[in-house]
Amino acid sequence: MNKQEMNEQEQRKLADLLQRSLPPMNPELDRDLWPKMLQRIMLHRIMLHRINERARDRHWLAVLFSPSALSAVPWFDWALLAAVIVGLCIFPRSIPIWLYHF
Amino acid sequence: MNSHRYLRAYMAGSAVPTMMLLVVLTGFLIARYTFQIPIPIERAIVFPMALVPNLFGAWNMFYLWLRPRPHLPIGLHGAILPFILAPAGLTLAACLGFLSANAGGLVWFHEVAIPYAILAVGFCFGLIVYYLVWKYLVSFFNEVLGIA
Numbered sequence: 171m172n173k174q175e176m177n178e179q180e181q182r183k184l185a186d187l188l189q190r191s192l193p194p195m196n197p198e199l200d201r202d203l204w205p206k207m208l209q210r211i212m213l214h215r216i217m218l219h220r221i222n223e224r225a226r227d228r229h230w231l232a233v234l235f236s237p238s239a240l241s242a243v244p245w246f247d248w249a250l251l252a253a254v255i256v257g258l259c260i261f262p263r264s265i266p267i268w269l270y271h272f
Numbered sequence: 273m274n275s276h277r278y279l280r281a282y283m284a285g286s287a288v289p290t291m292m293l294l295v296v297l298t299g300f301l302i303a304r305y306t307f308q309i310p311i312p313i314e315r316a317i318v319f320p321m322a323l324v325p326n327l328f329g330a331w332n333m334f335y336l337w338l339r340p341r342p343h344l345p346i347g348l349h350g351a352i353l354p355f356i357l358a359p360a361g362l363t364l365a366a367c368l369g370f371l372s373a374n375a376g377g378l379v380w381f382h383e384v385a386i387p388y389a390i391l392a393v394g395f396c397f398g399l400i401v402y403y404l405v406w407k408y409l410v411s412f413f414n415e416v417l418g419i420a
Contacts, residue, residue: 250400257397269299272292
């Protein structure tokens with residue numbers, strides 16, 4: 171028995187042992203996954219509905235000026251707003267014209 | 273919530289200038305009775321009361337129509353509006369007799385003289401204001417009415 175034959179024999183043995191140690195595969199699922207999927211979808215919908223209801227209960231001004239909404243404003247928009255306010259302070263006589271154009 | 277989308281867009285667009293109308297009227301009254309600027313309120317209020325809210329509504333409907341097509345972000349879309357509103361406002365003011373032009377600039381309400389250079393800067397500020405209003409306020413109302 172040469173070395174190559176020995177290796178092949180060992181490989182076959184190893185494969186045999188592995189096959190015996192693993193449980194046989196069942197091609198069919200032992201349970202139906204669809205009810206669980208439906209349950210997940212329903213749970214997601216209920217959560218969304220609750221979030222929407224909570225948002226609806228709040229006054230729109232509270233939502234508009236909430237800390238989370240204000241913190242989402244990028245810095246350059248704050249800079250633009252500041253520029254407009256500074257402009258109005260420098261040239262207050264233009265305020266009626268601004269009011270006319272809004 | 274998918275019915276009457278354009279009506280809702282019109283309402284969302286016109287909500288902001290309609291609310292601002294109170295501020296505009298208060299500002300006009302203060303300017304006239306406190307600072308003695310002779311603003312003809314009954315004529316000057318026509319533009320902010322009748323034209324601006326309707327144009328905002330129509331512009332928001334236009335934005336909704338553009339949505340499935342290639343379009344600008346809502347802030348930039350709103351910043352285009354002064355290019356329509358400013359000439360319309362100037363024309364109406366001239367027709368109603370409270371805006372006149374001279375060599376140095378425009379004279380509003382027979383008293384407030386604005387040099388052309390300041391007008392140009394003011395127009396840029398107007399673009400900024402419209403950009404911010406559309407990006408945050410009109411967009412918010414669109415969201416509230418389910419058309420964001």
